[in-house]
Amino acid sequence: MAFRDILEIEVIGGNGGDGSMSFHRAKYMAKGGPDGGHGGKGGTIYLRAVEGVESLERLLGRRIFKAGTGNGGEGRLRNGADAEDIIIDVPVGTTAFDVASGKVVADLTTPGQMKMVARGGAGGRGNSVFASSTRQAPRFAEIGVRGQRRRIRLELRLIADVGLVGYPNAGKSSLLAALSNANPMIAAYPFTTLSPILGVVKGDHDEVRFTLADIPGIIEGASEGKGLGLEFLRHISRTRVLIYVLDVAIDPVRELEALQNELRSYDPSLLENVALIALNKIDTVDSDVSMMVEDELAEFGLPVLQVSAAERTGLDELRRALFELLPSRELWAQTHGLEVESDEIVVPPLELELREEVQKDGSTERIWLVTGGGFEEKIERFARHLEDAAEYLSGLFKRQGLYNALRRVGAREGDTVDIGGLRFEYFDEE
Template sequence: MKFVDEANIEVRAGRGGHGSVSFRREKYIPKGGPDGGDGGNGGSIWLETDTGLNTLVDFRHARLFKARNGQPGGGQQKTGKSAEDIVIRVPLGTQVIAVETGERIGDLTEPGQRLCVARGGIGGKGNVHFKSSVNRTPRQFTEGTPGEERELKLELKVLADVGLLGFPNAGKSTLIRAVSKARPKVADYPFTTLHPNLGVVSLEPGRSFVIADIPGLIEGAAEGAGLGHRFLKHLQRTGLLLHLVEIEPLDGSDPLDQVRALEAELGRFDPGLMHKPRWLVVTKLDQRPSEEQEAAVADLVDRLGWTGPAFGISSLSGVGLDALTTAMARYLLDGPDDDGEP
């Protein structure tokens, strides 16, 4: 299924039915009086989260959602039938923004959560409400109020505990395959990941966390270069970022330069991302002899002046994976130590 994380829709709630002007007309009751009933309410439109959905692709073609109007009132004080509400299913993590004002209307992050995005109109009053001692035959009534109409932007930000950050071919997809049952595409060329992938890391019954792999970034991503800029927003919900960098980048560049370049992109896109907990993960250690791996990681950490947690791994050979997943689980499920370390 194609991954779509943005969509615009139009919602139109139903109008309330008009109140009725009616008078009781029965044999032997010459002065029956007014008996016009109220109109029914128009249908409202709701968004509701569905854990079975993970994309907004359904809204590529279905963009207009229109509820029915309420029925008008009738004689004998009969109230018109109210219209049924429309419920639109959306994935967890959907933000709802009013296109006209830019106001964020809601953020749907809980299973089964509902949000009314267009309130149906209220039914009008029948003439029975206007009778009085000086107005025995009222012909007044009120019309039903119109329903709300809005153009909405739906923006999906995936819900994950851990986000993987790195240049193309940094080993993000290989890592998520190694620690979860997710099976993103892996190849020896850049940009094999074209959309976010989620994997669940299961530790024991009742203990697991979700890890998200987004397309690789390049310099200028915050300004629109490459693919990753579209998906940087998905990192905003994560509780922990893993900054992946190859021990020997394919293009021959210095890993230090890659780390600094991506830090600059994060700061340009959203300074708040720079304040998230971020761990350094040096990948593809299998490219170095085993006796050199620890020293290579320590050298990069020293040159970066990195003060946070740092790990060296090989997702192919399994080196360092147990230590990394154990540290993530301890940090996410049990909480960090007082000094913020896992």
């Protein structure tokens, strides 16, 4: 299976079922009371992080995920059934972004972790709940709420403790193989590793270990989308320690400057990570040359360790240094965690705008346009029975402070109030 670490999908939560408008009927009861049941909840869509899945490739055949609609309510107070939720399994390390807003929807870093990405709509209430001493036969019920719909971008970011960063042919694959149990394909390719490769580095005891990732080689201009750089720079974002792998024989000072420039262009915070320099291939130069290069690299303020993956020189010192430098996951998460979008439903603030329209007879009509505050959504839920529900809605809007808000901004008796296209006359009852 090919490695794929970015994918866009559309997720659509199910609509809530409609509430029922029904009245009890019996042989000897011509006019029974309202007995409409409530609609069921629409299905919600979740992402779930699972182990054993290394790529987003398995989702390629299905780009749209739509949950079912809740069943409608029925007479005799029978409620509709809820629709089933949909769970989309993705690899551990997947981050989901809302395409429209760019905000993080989910950041899944542990197996079994789940996050809602498209909320199912609530079911509509049947007419039985709207009965009162003054409204004994309500001829209206609620429509189910529409499910949430959006496009999300899935990005797989490797869950690796330590990342190897370097240009092609710096010897990263060889170093990964020498330090860990990974078996990457190693050859003198002039380009790069095509997929990130993970290995496990063990300490003195088996329970002490960390994961090491060979991040595909970066070329100059990677942060601008050249080569494969942009596709793989995101994998560095979760690593707690960076190892800059430099070829001692190919101007390592310039290489390190260029690597840090690419990281800075992509995400300046990457340069704040704990890091060290692995000066590789020291077996190819004289010792005085490698010492001179080490002195030059000291100006960057990072530990420099001379190694040879081919000769397995300096690997024990490098392994010990990594265990000493590795910050705890908890400490790293406090400073590098992504801010994830809240599941709470945010109601936009109430806004009142006065417009004046000239009528055919030359008179001017004052119209207050009402947006936000949840009032448009309430109108929508009674769209099929607006005339019958008008009295109920008027009382509801008054209780929720709409009339007071209109009075404060200067509404006058006889003004028109427009909520989602529904217009009614404003009366000042004080």
